Amino acid sequence: QVQLQESGPGLVKPSETLSLTCAVSGVSISSSHWWTWVRQPPGKGLEWIGEIYHSGTTNYNPSLKSRLTISVDKSKSQFSLKLISVTAADTAVYYCAAVGLGAPPFDYWGQGTLVTVSS
Amino acid sequence: DIQMTQSPSAMSASVGDRVTITCRASQGVSNFLAWFQQKPGKAPRRLIYAVFSLQSGVPSRFSGSGSGTEFTLTISSLQPEDFATYYCLQHNAYPYTFGQGTKLEI
Numbered sequence: 001q002v003q004l005q006e007s008g009p010g011l012v013k014p015s016e017t018l019s020l021t022c023a024v025s026g027v028s029i030s031s032s033h034w035w036t037w038v039r040q041p042p043g044k045g046l047e048w049i050g051e052i053y054h055s056g057t058t059n060y061n062p063s064l065k066s067r068l069t070i071s072v073d074k075s076k077s078q079f080s081l082k083l084i085s086v087t088a089a090d091t092a093v094y095y096c097a098a099v100g101l102g103a104p105p106f107d108y109w110g111q112g113t114l115v116t117v118s119s
Numbered sequence: 120d121i122q123m124t125q126s127p128s129a130m131s132a133s134v135g136d137r138v139t140i141t142c143r144a145s146q147g148v149s150n151f152l153a154w155f156q157q158k159p160g161k162a163p164r165r166l167i168y169a170v171f172s173l174q175s176g177v178p179s180r181f182s183g184s185g186s187g188t189e190f191t192l193t194i195s196s197l198q199p200e201d202f203a204t205y206y207c208l209q210h211n212a213y214p215y216t217f218g219q220g221t222k223l224e225i
Contacts, residue, residue: 046155046163046206048215061214062120095162104168105153105210112162 001026002033004096004110012090012117018083022096022110029072030054032101035079037070039092040112047092051099052079086117121145121209125218132223136197140221142207144188151211154183154192157220158203166205167192197223 008020037049050060072079098108122145155163167183207218
């Protein structure tokens, strides 16, 4: 059973960098999963941010690509999101999720973490 | 990007009602269409994948249908625990895109 747990600051100042980590347990991070980030602004819908495979291959949402980096740390069994130059529009609950290679999407989710962008 | 348009955006219904939610894609997504249920403060939960395949553990009152660009989620007889927000998702092409959601209220 894959378990995911997000962590990171709950408050980030405008123009600074939002950094989150997702700890993976119950399965090797080198297993056949795409490790994914999804976000949800308060009271709004879901937005796919991007994903990474253990090989380092990434796919990003073009709307965020210029500001986004997703990385994986196999030694710590975690993957991370870094979003630079944030604004209030980046305020959201950020979820990490797992998508099995060739499997139906988003089998597993973290519980989500709220990140507020405010001075 | 493939735009996913759900309708209605919100609806009221009663226990026992049959409910249908529609999702239209701006271009064909093959069978890479899933439905999710989300309750307040919780992560989404997958109900349906590959258009009509029921996720293990999901009650059989939930069903999916459609093809190409138009898809539906049907709840045959609403139960109290079904009042939630529902999202469709296309994962045929990057970036994956969700519908804007349908809030189902009592």
